[in-house]
Amino acid sequence: MAPDGLATGRALVNLYDLFAIAGRRSHKRAALRMPAAPEAGAEAEGAAVDWSYGELLRRAEAVAAGLRRRLIGHGDRVACLLGNGPELVLLHLALLQLGAVLVPINLAYRRREVGLILADATPRLLVVEAASRAVLDEVPAAERASLEAVLEAAEVRRWSSGDFGPAASAEGGEGAPGVLRAAGVGAGAAAAAVDTAPAAGPPGDAGEPSVDGAAGEPRVALGIPAGGDDLALLLYTSGTTGASKGAMISHNNVLATVTGLLAAWNWRAEDVLLLALPLFHVHGLIVGLDCALAAGATVELRRRFAAAAVAGELAGGTVTMFFGVPTLYVRLVEELRRRGGDPAGLSAVRLFCSGSAPLAPETFAAFRELTGQAILERYGMTECGMILSNPYLGPRLPGQVGTPLPGVSVRLVDEAGCDLAAGAPGELLVRGANVFGGYWQAPEKTAASFVQDAAGRPWFRTGDLARQDPRTGTFTLLGRRHELIISGGFNIYPREVEETLLAFPGVREAAVVGRPHAEWGEVPIAYLVADPALDPPALLAFCKGQLAGFKVPRELRLLDALPRNALGKLQKHLLP
Secondary structure (H helix, E strand, O other), rough: OOOOOOOOOOOOOOOOHHHHHHHHHHHEEEEEEEEOOOOOOOOOEEEEOEEEHHHHHHHHHHHHHHHHHHOOOOOOEEEEEEOOOOOHHHHHHHHHOOOOEEEOOOOOOOOHHHHHHHHHHHOOEEEEHHHHHHHOOOOOHHHHHOOEEEHHHHHHHHHOOOOOOOOOOOOEEEOOOOOOOOOOOOHHHHHHHHHHHOOOHHHOOOOHHHHHHOOOOOOOOOOOOOOOOOOEEEEEEOOOOOOOOOEEHHHHHHHHHHHHHHHHHHOOOEEEEEEEOOOHHHHHHHHHHHHHHHHHHHHEEEOOOOHHHHHHHHHOOOOOOEOOHHHHHHHHHHHHHHOOOOOOHHOOOEEEOOOOOOHHHHHHHHHHHOOOOEEEEEEEEEEEEEEEEEOOOOOOOOOOOEEEOOOOOEEEEOOOOOOOOHHHHHHEEEEOOOOOOOOOOOHHHHHHHHOOOOOOOOEEEEEEEEOOOOOOOEEEEEEHHHHHEEEEEEEEHHHHHHHHHHHOOOEEEEEEEEEEEEEEEEEEEEEEEOOOOOOHHHHHHHHHHHHOOOHHHOOEOOOOOOOOOOOOEEEEHHOO
16 A cells, blocks of 8 residues: 555655655665664653664654644644754654644754744744753743644654653643644544554554555545645745745655755665754755655764764765765864874765855865865755755866756846856856745745746746856856945955965965945955964965955954854854
8 A cells, every 4th residue: 555645646746755655665774873862761852763764654654643633734834943863853754744844943043033933933833852942931922822732852752652642742741731722623633633543552563664555554644645835844044144034845846856866966775874964954854864765775863963973984884975064074174184084994985965055175175185085065045955066977176066956947147137148157046846935924025036037937036146167067156146245346256255265374264245445335354263373464465466456355354253053154144
């Protein structure tokens, strides 16, 4: 028996269907592994995990049944304040089955940021790990008024084992105000939700997954199956230019990114992905977890990145893929240098990938020198998933982010919206099944983010400036459109100046911004994180030998650290 949806005659599969296909194909293969946190119990938050695809999907079905008992269904939003762990994976899969929407919240967010997201997304349920409960308690009641319950992460793990005893809600026990009530749902629906729950018992004892039919019919009455255009995720942007916005990501949007990457990066069921990126972000959740599950590969999930531990695991001979952001690669280079470097030790890893922020050419070169491997840079964003990628087979040049992925179309346009020839810098526009449906409850922001071409087709404005190499067709990012510095009528692209600064010995990080100037309109100012021995006059002299005079920073400002978000993306609007 196929999972609900595959047997209904729907023309398109949803995202969970794709994972179920992988589960049917290799239900005994390892799907998810994670070492135990200190002092974790067998089924408690932080317990060790070594689940096959069969067990993972059975546990996800059980969590879906637990959610149905609390009347979560099609279109409902469920938020989470969870770090990397099986609870977030199970919640993601369960909500996909139900046609409900996951709203992951960045664990680094504090009271104001969490409150704004809860007030905007109006989720019915919030799942929180114990360590984040204090942050939630500080959020004003008015901003979390939509919540009908707050559940601890351990409750998700308990449901996954088939234990549907009295709810251990963080707001109270069974019958307490924290337990979900029927909100606009009739008593018959509530009874059906309870009647369709799976029997209690360890999910791992049931043999093959129920999606394969060996253990009977699917054990969760899903109600309305999710269609391709239904929302799967409500992802709040990283807010590098201000307040976060909720990007509405459909099943089809994720499917487009996942299927494109499966082909472009030659994913295989034999792959083992070491995943230390946060699952509350598109890079960890979609590019990492979802692609691995769709391929039937194994995910070695880690709570967080630790350079020494990651370097050791990469050298262990079992990991074949590692995804990171530039900050992680900088730390990994430092750790590999400390160890003396051994290119042969990492030979089992077939793909190192970087994204979410520009990778400095110096980091690219240092990593290749230490490992013999070229990092594959790709480009994407919350609203569009993945857009461009360097080739899996072929040359990878530092600073370039490749060509469009399968099914993705891009254009470069000038300020008037006219197409530009290759070689000319312009704003990058995107269209394709990967592009989101708009911003949640923000029609004006949505309208301002799209333009139509002569044929009436919508194109998403990324806000990123880029240049296409006329010879190879590959793209290089130049910075954000709003970061472009115009000095005396000349354009200055901050990334070009930043890369020049980073090439000087002693400069560890650089950020260039424009500041008002009475004569020139704007002039470039550089913020640096540097070694104590840095010689600023020598640095400026170096820049004058590399750049046109109007591009040379008028001022150097030294900081202990540059402001970055949880994924290491620079937040220039927070610079002093």
